Amino acid sequence: GENVEQHPSTLSVQEGDSAVIKCTYSDSASNYFPWYKQELGKRPQLIIDIRSNVGEKKDQRIAVTLNKTAKHFSLHITETQPEDSAVYFCAATPYNQGGKLIFGQGTELSVKP
Amino acid sequence: SQTIHQWPATLVQPVGSPLSLECTVEGTSNPNLYWYRQAAGRGLQLLFYSVGIGQISSEVPQNLSASRPQDRQFILSSKKLLLSDSGFYLCAWSLAGGGQYFGPGTRLTVT
Numbered sequence: 231g232e233n234v235e236q237h238p239s240t241l242s243v244q245e246g247d248s249a250v251i252k253c254t255y256s257d258s259a260s261n262y263f264p265w266y267k268q269e270l271g272k273r274p275q276l277i278i279d280i281r282s283n284v285g286e287k288k289d290q291r292i293a294v295t296l297n298k299t300a301k302h303f304s305l306h307i308t309e310t311q312p313e314d315s316a317v318y319f320c321a322a323t324p325y326n327q328g329g330k331l332i333f334g335q336g337t338e339l340s341v342k343p
Numbered sequence: 344s345q346t347i348h349q350w351p352a353t354l355v356q357p358v359g360s361p362l363s364l365e366c367t368v369e370g371t372s373n374p375n376l377y378w379y380r381q382a383a384g385r386g387l388q389l390l391f392y393s394v395g396i397g398q399i400s401s402e403v404p405q406n407l408s409a410s411r412p413q414d415r416q417f418i419l420s421s422k423k424l425l426l427s428d429s430g431f432y433l434c435a436w437s438l439a440g441g442g443q444y445f446g447p448g449t450r451l452t453v454t
Contacts, residue, residue, distance in 0.1 A: 264442045273433060273445040274387070319387065328394045329375045329437045330402075333387045 232257040232324045236334025243310050244342055251337045253320035254302040262323035263296060263303045264331070269316045278305070310341045345370035349434050349446035356453055362407075362421040364449050366434030369415065374436040376417040377443060378409055381431040393417060429453045 233256040261282040266274035280294045296303040321331040346369045378390040389402045391409035434446040
């Protein structure tokens with residue numbers, strides 16, 4: 231079955247710097263890759279996603295890239311702000327399995343003012 | 344727009360007691376539904392998912408069960424809770440090929 235590895239587990243940056251979180255997946259048939267942000271005590275929120283037929287997607291300060299050949303995808307946050315501090319999860323959707331998500335282990339991002 | 348509800352928000356139950364958590368979705372039809380558990384400071388563990396009424400797929404063998412009696416209703420149950428069942432329980436919905444959207448969660452403490 232699908233397995234998703236996420237790195238790093240913790241990341242600390244200065245406000246205004248960029249942050250990059252990387253994930254790898256094992257099932258080449260996976261075709262949808264969302265990213266979630268979870269603030270302390272809250273539900274995970276979908277912040278950006280990418281499908282397997284696209285290499286890059288941007289939404290203001292966040293972007294996601296996908297390398298299907300290498301089976302890895304990354305989240306890029308530019309001009310980080312303290313409110314970006316949260317746990318970020320990547321996920322992959324195996325093909326034809328009811329849309330279930332296989333999550334990475336999470337990255338705790340801390341943005342220091 | 345779509346809305347997902349979960350209740351209760353918090354629950355404290357003794358070991359060996361039964362459990363029933365409910366999740367409902369508004370504003371969409373025939374969603375895929377999911378139950379996750381998140382232990383403190385840990386990742387998201389998929390417990391069950393459903394692609395239609397009465398259709399349940401179990402991801403982890405344990406003392407929990409799930410049911411989908413109506414299109415937009417998903418219930419998580421247990422006959423006898425264990426200490427290890429403590430955690431943050433999240434329900435989520437999606438449409439085919441789309442992202443999953445999570446409910447507010449139920450924080451369960453088994454004492």
